[in-house]
Amino acid sequence: MENPNLEKITLEETGKFISQSLDALIVADAETNRYRTLVKRGFCENFFEEEGDYQVLIEKLWFHAEFSEDQITPDYLVFRPTFSRFSGKYGKKLNIRYKGIKHVLQLTVYPINDNMFVFLLDELDESEKLDEMLTEKVNTMQNTYLFSMYFDLDKDTTSSINITEISDDAMNSQIKYSEWRGMIVNMIGADDQALFLERTDPEYLKKNFAPGKTSSFDCMMQNLEGKYIWVKLIFSRAETSNEDDYRFVFMVQNIHENVVDLMSTLKKYEYMALKDPLTGLNNHGRIQTEIENAIGNARKNGQIISLIMLDIDHFKEVNDKLGHAVGDITLKHFAALLSAATIDRNIVLGRWGGEEFVAVCYDMDEKAADEFAEDLRKKIENEDFEEVGHITSSLGITNVTSNDRFSAAFDRMDKAMYAAKSSGRNCVRRI
Numbered sequence: 001m002e003n004p005n006l007e008k009i010t011l012e013e014t015g016k017f018i019s020q021s022l023d024a025l026i027v028a029d030a031e032t033n034r035y036r037t038l039v040k041r042g043f044c045e046n047f048f049e050e051e052g053d054y055q056v057l058i059e060k061l062w063f064h065a066e067f068s069e070d071q072i073t074p075d076y077l078v079f080r081p082t083f084s085r086f087s088g089k090y091g092k093k094l095n096i097r098y099k100g101i102k103h104v105l106q107l108t109v110y111p112i113n114d115n116m117f118v119f120l121l122d123e124l125d126e127s128e129k130l131d132e133m134l135t136e137k138v139n140t141m142q143n144t145y146l147f148s149m150y151f152d153l154d155k156d157t158t159s160s161i162n163i164t165e166i167s168d169d170a171m172n173s174q175i176k177y178s179e180w181r182g183m184i185v186n187m188i189g190a191d192d193q194a195l196f197l198e199r200t201d202p203e204y205l206k207k208n209f210a211p212g213k214t215s216s217f218d219c220m221m222q223n224l225e226g227k228y229i230w231v232k233l234i235f236s237r238a239e240t241s242n243e244d245d246y247r248f249v250f251m252v253q254n255i256h257e258n259v260v261d262l263m264s265t266l267k268k269y270e271y272m273a274l275k276d277p278l279t280g281l282n283n284h285g286r287i288q289t290e291i292e293n294a295i296g297n298a299r300k301n302g303q304i305i306s307l308i309m310l311d312i313d314h315f316k317e318v319n320d321k322l323g324h325a326v327g328d329i330t331l332k333h334f335a336a337l338l339s340a341a342t343i344d345r346n347i348v349l350g351r352w353g354g355e356e357f358v359a360v361c362y363d364m365d366e367k368a369a370d371e372f373a374e375d376l377r378k379k380i381e382n383e384d385f386e387e388v389g390h391i392t393s394s395l396g397i398t399n400v401t402s403n404d405r406f407s408a409a410f411d412r413m414d415k416a417m418y419a420a421k422s423s424g425r426n427c428v429r430r431i
Helices: 011-021 054-062 076-084 126-133 177-187 191-198 204-208 256-274 282-301 313-321 324-344 366-382 406-422
Strands: 022-030 034-040 051-053 090-097 101-111 116-123 145-152 157-163 214-222 228-239 249-252 303-311 347-353 355-362 392-401 427-429
Touching: 022 054, 034 054, 051 054, 054 076, 076 177, 076 366, 126 313, 145 177, 177 191, 191 204, 191 214, 191 228, 228 256, 282 303, 282 347, 282 355, 282 406, 303 324, 303 366, 303 406, 313 324, 324 347, 324 366, 366 392, 366 427, 392 406, 406 427
Parallel strands: 392 427
Antiparallel strands: 022 034, 022 116, 034 051, 090 101, 101 116, 145 157, 145 249, 214 228, 228 249, 303 355, 303 392, 347 355
C-alpha cells in the first residue's frame, strides 16, 4: 500500500498486506492430523513443508531445546497431542536454530473451531532479535527450574505449564492432572517411581498439605536430552480462604551439579574414613567389619571363608637402620604386591596396623587357602623392595566355622601367625 488515506484502507487490502508480511501462515486440522502451509518465505521457505502431519509440525515447533536443531528424547513426545489444541487465541515466541543460524519467531494461533487452527509466524527483525538474544538463559538460580505448572485437584486440570528448556514462555496444553501424572512417571528414575506416585496421589496431597504448605523430595529424572539428572520436585498448595480449594504449584528444580559435587565429597570422606592413608588398603576398622560380616555369612549360609594374617619379618630393623621414610615406602610396596596378587580373586585386604595385614578370602577352602598363602609367601620373598632388597613375611591361616564369633576366629588367625614367627619366620601356619 503506497501511503493511502486512512479512510480508503480496506479489510481486503489489510489482509493482503499482512499475508505478504508474514514469514509463514499455516492452517491445521487436529481432527484429521493434517496441516497446509499457505505462506512461507525467508528461512521458513525450507523449514516448513507444503503440507504434512500436524503432530510432526507441533514437534518441530515445540519439542526441541531452545535454539537447538536436536529433537528432545522421544519419551517426552507422549505430551505432543496435549499441545496441539487451543481453546482460545495463543501467542508465544519460538527460538529455533536452522542450519546453524538462530531465528526468533513470534507465533500467534487463532482457533477457527475446536479442531482447526491458523498459525501466523513472523520472524523478528534484528533489533527485536537482539533483545531476545540478551535474554538467553545464564547460570543463575532462576534457570535451575526446568519445569513448572499449576494444577487443580478437584477439577483435575493443569495450567501455565512452563518448560524452560524449550521456552521461557508458558506452553499451550490441554491435559488433565491425572493424565500428566501417568505420563510423567515414565520420566522418573525406576528407583523413584513408586515414591513419585505416592507423593503425587491426589489423596496424599489433600491429606498432607495444609493451605500454604510446601514440600519437596529429590529423585532422578530424565531431561529433554534423555539423560537422567538429579532434580528436586517441589509441591506448594495455594493459600486461599477456602480450605476445600486444592490448587497447587509444582516445580522441577535442576540440582544435578550440586548433588554430584556432594556425592563426590561424600565419597572422598567415605574413602578417608575406610582406607588406610599410607597404603590405600582398607583400614583397621573397615577390615574388622569385613571379618565380622564374613563370619555372619558363614553362619547364615555356610559360605566357605578363610582368614589370613601377614606380618613382615624384622620390619623394625628397616625403620631403625634405614629410617621411617624407607619403612613407609616398603609398606606401600608390600600393599601393592598384595593387591596385585589378589586382583582376580574374591579377597578383601586390609592393614591391621603397623606391618600387619589381613586378607578375608571368600569361597576358599583349607587346601585352596594353604596353596594361595604359600604362593603369596614366595612372591613376597622373591620381590625386590626398593632400598631394602628382599624381605619375608610370616602368614597365619584359619577357616571360619558356622559357630564362630569374631574374637574366636581372630584369635586363631593371630595365634597361627605367631606360630609362623616362632617357627623361624618366612613360613605359613594354620590353626
